[in-house]
Amino acid sequence: MIPRFGRARRDRTLAVLEGFHPLKHALRFGAELQEVICREPDELARLAERLAPELAERMGELARPVASELFEQLAPLAPSTGVMAIATRPAVDPLALLRARRDAPAILLEDPRDLGNLGACVRVAAAADAAAVLCTGSHDPWHPDALRGGAGLHFALPVARLEELAALEQRSGPLLALDPEGEALDPGALDPAALLAFGTERHGLSEELLERSDARIRIPMRAGVSSLNLATSVAAVLFAWRLSPGNEPPPPERRARPELF
Ligand SMILES: C[S@@+](CC[C@H](N)C(=O)[O-])C[C@H]1O[C@@H](n2cnc3c(N)ncnc32)[C@H](O)[C@@H]1O
Structure with missing residues (x-):
């Protein structure tokens, strides 16, 4: 997972989303998600119910729990909302x-x-x-x-x-x-x-x-x-x-x- 996120940061066709709000807007505006990871599924479910109930079920299906120690290593400053993702950037000319x-x-x-x-x-x-x-x-x-x-x-x-x-x-x-x-x-x-x-x-x-x-x-x-x-x-x-x-x-x-x- 660490190399995967490291490669995604350097890949200009991908976007690394750190935190709940980037993931929420990515889903609302039709992003193609390649990976969603969370520290604690219950924490994510509670956040989603409060901030984006229409996405709660989808987030729950997409998110894979990872150990807290691993989560902390996937970003220079791991998001306090406990969720990160990799998405495909939309092609723009x-x-x-x-x-x-x-x-x-x-x-x-x-x-x-x-x-x-x-x-x-x-x-x-x-x-x-x-x-x-x-x-x-x-x-x-x-x-x-x-x-x-x-x-x-x-x-x-x-x-x-x-x-x-x-x-x-x-x-x-x-x-x-x-x-x-x-x-x-x-x-x-x-x-x-x-x-x-x-x-x-x-x-x-x-x-x-x-x-x-x-x-x-x-x-x-x-x-x-x-x-x-x-x-x-x-x-x-x-x-x-x-x-x-x-x-x-x-x-x-x-x-x-x-x-x-
Ligand atoms: C922080 S400002 C740059 C300040 C710079 N010292 C200058 O004189 O333009 C960044 C940009 O915001 C826009 N901007 C800031 N204040 C503006 C104003 N009052 N009218 C028009 N554009 C403004 C300009 O495009 C400017 O280049």
């Missing part, structure tokens, strides 16, 4: 995503450095029913820490790395750079087909991305505040747009956009 006609904005994170923050961006993008999250830079957006930060909501929308900014030339909608020096955001006027670009935590957007963008947009802030946290700024823009007239959230029964996966 970032170029096809860029070219697709979209009815909700997609997010582009330029070289995000903090995996927890990256996960928080995925989580809020899923909540706002954004079309996708793309990332540049060296970090894997499906890293277990990002999955933890995103509570496993990577399975709710396409999430992928974009290898080169040059691919942005193939986009179907406008590229809008979120930049504290831009024009004030008008949420009602935001093009639903837009690709919204957010910069790296410390340095913001690169010159190259700013030059490629069609416009720069600012989230207005009180004087003296230099910037918002990355995930907070993604949340502010997406929900300003979602709460503006005509952009109401989707009906609760809609689970995913199969056409974009």
Whole structure:
């Protein structure tokens, strides 16, 4: 089991889910599970009954109990909820995503450095029913820490790395750079087909991305505040747009956009 989880961490076709919430969202959004292990089946059953009763039976069938000492060795910080899993990552073609006609904005994170923050961006993008999250830079957006930060909501929308900014030339909608020096955001006027670009935590957007963008947009802030946290700024823009007239959230029964996966 230790080599299996070790290999899964290095395998870019797999996702290691650490904890109950990533597993819950993976199941809700149709992930293919390859392995589910738990420390204590009764503990998992109690959690599931409380937090996701509709999944309790399925979790009980899938989860294999392992010894506590082994469980502790399967992650750098074993989750307190006592459950871990290995799932198949949904295949995503970032170029096809860029070219697709979209009815909700997609997010582009330029070289995000903090995996927890990256996960928080995925989580809020899923909540706002954004079309996708793309990332540049060296970090894997499906890293277990990002999955933890995103509570496993990577399975709710396409999430992928974009290898080169040059691919942005193939986009179907406008590229809008979120930049504290831009024009004030008008949420009602935001093009639903837009690709919204957010910069790296410390340095913001690169010159190259700013030059490629069609416009720069600012989230207005009180004087003296230099910037918002990355995930907070993604949340502010997406929900300003979602709460503006005509952009109401989707009906609760809609689970995913199969056409974009
Ligand atoms: C922590 S900020 C980066 C701060 C960086 N020192 C800068 O000046 O851009 C991370 C990203 O969040 C977005 N952001 C934060 N506050 C913003 C604001 N008020 N308006 C627009 N974008 C903002 C930008 O995309 C920024 O690159």
